Amino acid sequence: MAALKSLAVYCGSGMGQNPVYAAATRDLGLAMAKRGIDLVYGGGRLGLMGIIADTVLEAGGKAYGVIPDALHSHEVAHLGLTELHRVADMHQRKARMTQLADAFVCLPGGIGTLDELMEAWTWNALGYHAKPFCLLDINNYWQGFAQFCDTVQDEGFMSRERRAQLLVASDIDSALDMLADAAEKASAGPVW
Numbered sequence: 001m002a003a004l005k006s007l008a009v010y011c012g013s014g015m016g017q018n019p020v021y022a023a024a025t026r027d028l029g030l031a032m033a034k035r036g037i038d039l040v041y042g043g044g045r046l047g048l049m050g051i052i053a054d055t056v057l058e059a060g061g062k063a064y065g066v067i068p069d070a071l072h073s074h075e076v077a078h079l080g081l082t083e084l085h086r087v088a089d090m091h092q093r094k095a096r097m098t099q100l101a102d103a104f105v106c107l108p109g110g111i112g113t114l115d116e117l118m119e120a121w122t123w124n125a126l127g128y129h130a131k132p133f134c135l136l137d138i139n140n141y142w143q144g145f146a147q148f149c150d151t152v153q154d155e156g157f158m159s160r161e162r163r164a165q166l167l168v169a170s171d172i173d174s175a176l177d178m179l180a181d182a183a184e185k186a187s188a189g190p191v192w
Contacts, residue, residue, distance in 0.1 A: 004180040006038040006064075008101035010116040011048040012109035013076070021108045022051055024138040024172070028107065029055025031172045036061075040101040042093065042116075043067030043085070045078035048107055053078050066096045094119050103179040104133035108141040125162055125192075132182035134167035134175045142168060159192055 015022055025048045032039060039056040042049055043065025053063045062082040068089050071077065077084060085100075087093050094116055104120050106113055120133050135142040146168050153163040167182065169175035 004035075004037055004102050004176070004183050006040050006101050007032060007176075007179070008040040008097045008104045008116075008120075009052050009107060010104060010109060010113045011041070011052060011107035012113060013042075013044050013049050014047040014110070016048070016108055018139055020139050021048060021141075024136070025051045025107055026055045028052065028105070028136065028172050028175075029061070030059050031176060032056055033059030033061035035176060037176070038082075039063040040097050041065055042097075042112075043078060043081070044071065044076050046076055048109065050078060052107075053081060057081070064100055066093045066100070068093050090115075098123065098129055098131070101131065103131050103183050105175055105179065106133070106135050106142070108138060114145075121165065124165060127188060130186035130188050132165070132167060132179050132186060134169055134179050136172065136175045137168055137170050161192070 011025065029052045033056050039052060039061060041052060044050060056063045057080065064083050065078055065081045066085045066087060067077050068087055072086055085096055087096055098120060106117050117133065123129055124131065135146065137143060149163055149166055152158045153160060167178050169178055
């Protein structure tokens, strides 16, 4: 696989309770722009989604949004992006983001963020793509989820190889380095 040139960022359309999430989102946007990594995200202007897009753009990077028609019409679309892709529904949104991105990272978020992560992981496990994904564990946000995944493995519902696909990093540079390394080493095929 080629170098990490585009990164899908899954994150909340809200700000969360702790200002550390917005600060980390800004830092991720700056690090992406500095490394020349294009942003692929859900196309919104609110919450962490808006922060990541605005930061990447203000730092001279490119931001590509993918938004379903229903959300676009509710005026939550970010209209200042490099390119905004309008799609019919959430399934098409996730498929288009997967096409546009070389890898995925999760900032804090809610059910939409979890849905995006789980579908990217499932598609990877089934061999539909070989793109890596990482939880950016800001303020230990993802710690409980990672522990739950360990439980799923320990109880025999996930192989060690599949569990190893879920990268976890506590800082931005580590996350980007891990994803770049995993993208270069990725190989096609299912992971049982």
